[in-house]
Amino acid sequence: MALDPAPRVVVLGAGFAGLRAVRRLGHARVATLWVDARNYHCFLPLLYQVATAGLEPQDIAYPARSILRRLPVVDFQLARVVGADPGAQRLRTTTGEHIPYSHLIVATGGAAEDFGIPGARDATFRLYDLEDARALRNHVLRICECATTEVRATERAALLTFVIVGGGATGVETAGALAEFRRHVVPRDYRAFEASAMRIVLVEAGPELLPPFPPVLRARARRDLEAFGVEVRAGTRVSRITPVGVELAGGAHIPTHTAIWAAGIRAAPVAADLGFPTGRSGRLLVEPTLQIPGQPRVFAAGDVALVAGQERLPQVAQVAIQQGEHAAENVLRVLRGEGLLDFQYRDKGALATIGRSRAVAAIRGLEFAGRPAWWVWLVIHLVMLIGFRNRLVVLVNWAWNYFTYDRGLRAIVGAEHETSEDGERARAAGGPG
Amino acid sequence: MALDPAPRVVVLGAGFAGLRAVRRLGHARVATLWVDARNYHCFLPLLYQVATAGLEPQDIAYPARSILRRLPVVDFQLARVVGADPGAQRLRTTTGEHIPYSHLIVATGGAAEDFGIPGARDATFRLYDLEDARALRNHVLRICECATTEVRATERAALLTFVIVGGGATGVETAGALAEFRRHVVPRDYRAFEASAMRIVLVEAGPELLPPFPPVLRARARRDLEAFGVEVRAGTRVSRITPVGVELAGGAHIPTHTAIWAAGIRAAPVAADLGFPTGRSGRLLVEPTLQIPGQPRVFAAGDVALVAGQERLPQVAQVAIQQGEHAAENVLRVLRGEGLLDFQYRDKGALATIGRSRAVAAIRGLEFAGRPAWWVWLVIHLVMLIGFRNRLVVLVNWAWNYFTYDRGLRAIVGAEHETSEDGERARAAGGPG
Numbered sequence: 083m084a085l086d087p088a089p090r091v092v093v094l095g096a097g098f099a100g101l102r103a104v105r106r107l108g109h110a111r112v113a114t115l116w117v118d119a120r121n122y123h124c125f126l127p128l129l130y131q132v133a134t135a136g137l138e139p140q141d142i143a144y145p146a147r148s149i150l151r152r153l154p155v156v157d158f159q160l161a162r163v164v165g166a167d168p169g170a171q172r173l174r175t176t177t178g179e180h181i182p183y184s185h186l187i188v189a190t191g192g193a194a195e196d197f198g199i200p201g202a203r204d205a206t207f208r209l210y211d212l213e214d215a216r217a218l219r220n221h222v223l224r225i226c227e228c229a230t231t232e233v234r235a236t237e238r239a240a241l242l243t244f245v246i247v248g249g250g251a252t253g254v255e256t257a258g259a260l261a262e263f264r265r266h267v268v269p270r271d272y273r274a275f276e277a278s279a280m281r282i283v284l285v286e287a288g289p290e291l292l293p294p295f296p297p298v299l300r301a302r303a304r305r306d307l308e309a310f311g312v313e314v315r316a317g318t319r320v321s322r323i324t325p326v327g328v329e330l331a332g333g334a335h336i337p338t339h340t341a342i343w344a345a346g347i348r349a350a351p352v353a354a355d356l357g358f359p360t361g362r363s364g365r366l367l368v369e370p371t372l373q374i375p376g377q378p379r380v381f382a383a384g385d386v387a388l389v390a391g392q393e394r395l396p397q398v399a400q401v402a403i404q405q406g407e408h409a410a411e412n413v414l415r416v417l418r419g420e421g422l423l424d425f426q427y428r429d430k431g432a433l434a435t436i437g438r439s440r441a442v443a444a445i446r447g448l449e450f451a452g453r454p455a456w457w458v459w460l461v462i463h464l465v466m467l468i469g470f471r472n473r474l475v476v477l478v479n480w481a482w483n484y485f486t487y488d489r490g491l492r493a494i495v496g497a498e499h500e501t502s503e504d505g506e507r508a509r510a511a512g513g514p515g
Numbered sequence: 516m517a518l519d520p521a522p523r524v525v526v527l528g529a530g531f532a533g534l535r536a537v538r539r540l541g542h543a544r545v546a547t548l549w550v551d552a553r554n555y556h557c558f559l560p561l562l563y564q565v566a567t568a569g570l571e572p573q574d575i576a577y578p579a580r581s582i583l584r585r586l587p588v589v590d591f592q593l594a595r596v597v598g599a600d601p602g603a604q605r606l607r608t609t610t611g612e613h614i615p616y617s618h619l620i621v622a623t624g625g626a627a628e629d630f631g632i633p634g635a636r637d638a639t640f641r642l643y644d645l646e647d648a649r650a651l652r653n654h655v656l657r658i659c660e661c662a663t664t665e666v667r668a669t670e671r672a673a674l675l676t677f678v679i680v681g682g683g684a685t686g687v688e689t690a691g692a693l694a695e696f697r698r699h700v701v702p703r704d705y706r707a708f709e710a711s712a713m714r715i716v717l718v719e720a721g722p723e724l725l726p727p728f729p730p731v732l733r734a735r736a737r738r739d740l741e742a743f744g745v746e747v748r749a750g751t752r753v754s755r756i757t758p759v760g761v762e763l764a765g766g767a768h769i770p771t772h773t774a775i776w777a778a779g780i781r782a783a784p785v786a787a788d789l790g791f792p793t794g795r796s797g798r799l800l801v802e803p804t805l806q807i808p809g810q811p812r813v814f815a816a817g818d819v820a821l822v823a824g825q826e827r828l829p830q831v832a833q834v835a836i837q838q839g840e841h842a843a844e845n846v847l848r849v850l851r852g853e854g855l856l857d858f859q860y861r862d863k864g865a866l867a868t869i870g871r872s873r874a875v876a877a878i879r880g881l882e883f884a885g886r887p888a889w890w891v892w893l894v895i896h897l898v899m900l901i902g903f904r905n906r907l908v909v910l911v912n913w914a915w916n917y918f919t920y921d922r923g924l925r926a927i928v929g930a931e932h933e934t935s936e937d938g939e940r941a942r943a944a945g946g947p948g
């Protein structure tokens with residue numbers, strides 16, 4: 083084994099916060115090592131479009147090394163970190179290798195919070211990474227195929243029922259995209275069942291959808307979803323999820339093989355392994371400077387960070403972007419011997435799309451909905467995407483979807499092993515038949 | 516269980532032959548059921564570009580149901596067929612379901628022929644479907660990542676050695692694409708090793724590459740590959756492949772973790788399960804009418820068919836396309852009570868690309884190479900692709916690759932489980948280190 087390399091600034095995580103931190107450090111010509119278990123940055127806000135056959139995984143993924151081509155002082159290492167030794171200032175990876183750091187920015191992101199609800203972890207689909215999105219897409223397409231040959235009415239109904247748990251942006255956008263799939267794709271593709279046989283249920287524990295939005299837009303989003311035929315069940319808690327259904331707190335049971343969990347976010351598990359103090363939802367407690375208390379060389383940013391005095395900040399891309407930038411800025415200040423700055427969030431507004439020409443926007447005091455909000459949503463997401471090729475291909479796919487009302491990417495790739503499983507599951511669910 | 520549905524013409528397989536047969540029958544308004552274990556047609560000639568990060572799987576896949584939107588008398592069923600009962604005229608699927616047929620066209624395609632060489636089946640990557648292509652792409656990208664942190668020189672050399680077995684079009688095109696990856700991507704992405712450390716070896720048992728081409732073009736292809744830095748070893752047999760290397764018949768051993776098997780084709784295994792007589796490489800023996808002997812209602816077309824008196828036909832897309840069309844035509848003739856026609860192959864020529872501005876073409880007596888052949892290759896492949904969206908996205912990706920010399924699709928998606936395996940494999944290969 084060679085000697086450990088010289089310590090550098092290490093940025094752990096290739097999400098929004100990590101990406102911004104790396105760019106800031108790289109542009110300032112500070113030798114930096116970027117570490118992630120994946121070799122790419124993923125534009126998570128469009129994950130639901132990958133899951134609903136509108137985009138391909140690579141359209142919203144950008145290779146880490148492509149980002150670094152213009153940042154010669156930054157290097158990338160593909161590694162899964164499993165622990166840290168803050169005393170020795172180094173990280174430990176799955177292969178036993180040590181990665182020393184002079185300063186560390188932890189930006190390991192979020193994962194699904196299941197609130198201890200039985201089945202929320204094991205019997206649901208999620209939308210936290212590209213594997214999730216591919217799995218959900220393949221499952222939805224496969225379940226539609228199963229429905230074409232299923233002759234038992236109750237089992238067919240269960241196959242064609244899709245339950246989304248969580249009325250935040252992810253839940254609303256996924257429900258809307260499934261409703262568009264039902265309206266525009268199902269009638270053309272599946273002659274064996276009516277589009278109306280497909281049922282989409284959006285369950286939210288709180289009283290309203292999209293809590294960060296102003297009340298008038300929350301109501302508008304709900305009206306738009308209902309106009310699309312989505313059953314919205316606000317103020318409804320889920321008590322249990324199994325492979326054959328979702329149980330609601332009141333005792334009602336919705337038979338389904340597709341429960342999509344978009345109900346909450348916690349820190350990705352690696353945060354707990356680093357040995358730094360954690361707070362609510364496993365997030366790392368940090369000072370307003372984004373430093374870990376007692377660890378002046380260690381910062382946290384993005385979904386993993388719980389900032390003292392700012393615990394109510396939403397876990398969204400804008401916060402992660404600004405915190406990543408801020409953590410890097412403070413590292414630069416440490417290196418220059420300057421005083422650190424407290425993080426302050428500048429709210430740029432909120433956007434959510436329900437479907438074609440339907441969206442809600444609350445930007446700098448302006449509240450608007452419908453077609454204008456939808457166009458703003460399209461343009462902002464296209465601009466935020468990384469990489470010219472990605473923007474171009476997303477634009478082509480969106481134009482295709484817009485003019486043809488189609489979702490073109492419906493080949494089930496990479497799910498060969500699911501063939502029998504899904505069959506088993508469907509049969510197990512329906513009894514002897 | 517419901518009663519079996521009414522018998523229809525059944526086309527088994529969604530490759531070139533099956534697709535053409537279905538279209539011919541659909542346009543003739545003959546009630547047809549199209550059956551495949553995958554829900555899409557895949558344009559296999561571009562598979563190697565998916566494997567080398569130039570295209571996405573969905574760019575060359577087209578959903579079966581999209582094809583059927585304009586063919587209202589054709590239906591699709593996603594099913595894996597495991598047997599046939601020719602007496603009762605029905606197929607049997609993995610789920611125990613029976614699919615009755617009035618007439619059957621078997622177009623189940625090919626799979627890798629391993630010639631009984633140890634390891635050819637289990638220790639290699641192939642290029643027969645999109646899962647293969649994704650697996651190879653993820654492996655190549657991951658192995659480059661491993662090489663950046665590998666400090667043992669011999670192990671790093673093994674990681675960076677890529678051996679392609681088979682000098683047909685697939686082998687030549689894959690070797691060329693890897694050479695372009697080495698020339699244009701590696702220097703920009705990987706600072707830890709020189710591009711020249713990457714070694715690409717093309718092994719062919721026969722005396723020359725691209726046997727179906729005229730001698731002058733065979734020599735040209737070899738020169739072009741060698742100019743790209745590919746080691747061409749013609750007239751060399753492989754005796755054994757292991758996860759750590761390829762052994763050649765002479766006794767030489769090439770340490771590598773990446774052996775790509777493109778050396779031969781046989782019938783996909785399902786052909787043997789149908790109970791019809793098979794010949795060389797497990798292919799179904801058919802009359803010149805493409806009928807199975809003694810089964811006037813059963814036809815075979817494409818890679819799975821071995822036509823009496825035409826055993827030397829190459830197993831390429833053009834043959835499959837023409838046979839699929841011909842089998843459907845003969846089914847129509849049976850239905851109309853007309854006499855059947857013998858299949859006759861019209862050779863439209865051969866094309867293979869080595870890389871940017873380098874290709875060989877033998878079309879209708881014309882033999883040419885270099886830039887003109889490359890442009891012809893591009894246009895023909897773009898035209899042969901199914902679907903406007905696919906053509907547009909492939910065009911965007913090709914333009915991107917052309918102007919930037921880049922391969923943009925380098926995110927490793929859907930290979931999480933490989934992380935540790937590849938690590939293990941690399942370590943096992945290199946000893947204690």
